[in-house]
Amino acid sequence: xxxxxxxxxxxxxxxxxxxxxxxxxxxxxxxxxxxxxxxxxxxxxxxxxxxxxxxxxxxxxxxxxxxxxxxxxxxxxxxxxxxxxxxxxxxxxxxxxxxxxxxxxxxxxxxxxxxxxxxxxxxxxxxxxxxxxxxxxxxxxxxxxxxxxxxxxxxxxxxxxxxxxxxxxxxxxxxxxxxxxxxxxxxxxxxxxxxxxxxxxxxxxxxxxxxxxxxxxxxxxxxxxxxxxxxxxxxxxxxxxxxxxxxxxxxxxxxxxxxxxxxxxxxxxxxxxxxxxxxxxxxxxxxxxxxxxxxxxxxxxxxxxxxxxxxxxxxxxxxxxxxxxxxxxxxxxxxxxxxxx
Numbered sequence: 121x122x123x124x125x126x127x128x129x130x131x132x133x134x135x136x137x138x139x140x141x142x143x144x145x146x147x148x149x150x151x152x153x154x155x156x157x158x159x160x161x162x163x164x165x166x167x168x169x170x171x172x173x174x175x176x177x178x179x180x181x182x183x184x185x186x187x188x189x190x191x192x193x194x195x196x197x198x199x200x201x202x203x204x205x206x207x208x209x210x211x212x213x214x215x216x217x218x219x220x221x222x223x224x225x226x227x228x229x230x231x232x233x234x235x236x237x238x239x240x241x242x243x244x245x246x247x248x249x250x251x252x253x254x255x256x257x258x259x260x261x262x263x264x265x266x267x268x269x270x271x272x273x274x275x276x277x278x279x280x281x282x283x284x285x286x287x288x289x290x291x292x293x294x295x296x297x298x299x300x301x302x303x304x305x306x307x308x309x310x311x312x313x314x315x316x317x318x319x320x321x322x323x324x325x326x327x328x329x330x331x332x333x334x335x336x337x338x339x340x341x342x343x344x345x346x347x348x349x350x351x352x353x354x355x356x357x358x359x360x361x362x363x364x365x366x367x368x369x370x371x372x373x374x375x376x377x378x379x380x381x382x383x384x385x386x387x388x389x390x391x392x393x394x395x396x397x398x399x400x401x402x403x404x405x406x407x408x409x410x411x412x413x414x415x416x417x418x419x420x421x422x423x424x425x426x427x428x429x430x431x432x433x434x435x436x437x438x439x440x441x442x443x444x445x446x447x448x449x450x451x452x453x454x455x456x457x458x459x460x461x
Contacts, residue, residue, distance in 0.1 A: 230300070334379075340354035422447070
């Protein structure tokens with residue numbers, strides 16, 4: 121049956137008409153169960169083991185030699201006309217449990233980065249659906265005229281519902297972190313749950329200094345905030361990365377944090393998982409790495425800079441999955457209100 125003759129159903133969340141092939145509601149961004157995800161989001165696993173050629177593949181592992189099979193997420197790169205992101209499995213993990221989404225609409229850049237919680241089941245599914253749902257909801261809300269802070273909060277809540285829906289039970293609940301950014305001509309709006317971070321990186325020509333735009337929802341951050349431990353003591357503890365807030369059916373009441381930041385000059389926004397910031401935790405350290413990656417070329421493409429940051433983490437040990445999204449500020453398509461430096 122031709123697409124224009126298909127019977128449209130209603131979105132289960134808002135009632136907006138949707139067609140069978142739609143992966144997300146165009147009005148509210150909710151994922152539509154049973155709909156095929158557009159390529160390249162759906163990736164088929166290999167029919168034969170890449171190591172021994174066995175066809176005994178189950179749950180991503182070879183039943184003959186035990187090797188985990190590639191799923192297409194070992195190394196992922198995304199680009200838009202303005203921004204770019206790179207995600208890599210790292211050197212120690214058997215799979216990439218990070219995910220990202222980058223969209224441009226209406227002169228804005230929208231980005232979401234998520235890190236699956238390894239101790240929970242199917243962390244790679246949690247991060248993927250959270251990133252896709254969050255970006256879709258942000259896009260729908262902003263295109264409908266919502267302000268960036270309200271849209272950011274709505275997107276986090278919607279992503280949280282999507283991840284919670286993956287749970288078989290409260291004790292079998294996929295989980296992930298979440299950080300997003302909406303970058304437009306005058307400001308950056310970030311929202312987050314967990315310990316994936318957003319950084320402002322100043323280019324040194326009059327903008328506000330480089331800074332971390334988010335505050336970790338983690339045991340270490342809580343101990344420092346309470347004055348119990350110094351930052352060095354807290355981050356040296358084995359409990360440092362224990363999350364105090366996350367997306368998932370077992371997360372309790374979700375209270376996303378949202379902040380709006382006005383840079384006051386040109387620079388860049390970096391979203392990343394702890395696979396990068398574990399090695400470059402301070403804003404000044406990350407800023408130095410970004411400037412070094414530019415190699416003296418202010419026009420160097422964001423994809424190359426993001427790739428250099430990922431390689432920095434890999435060269436330092438690559439103990440975790442690492443994901444980096446880099447967004448120039450202000451977005452070139454929006455037009456710069458600042459004089460060239």
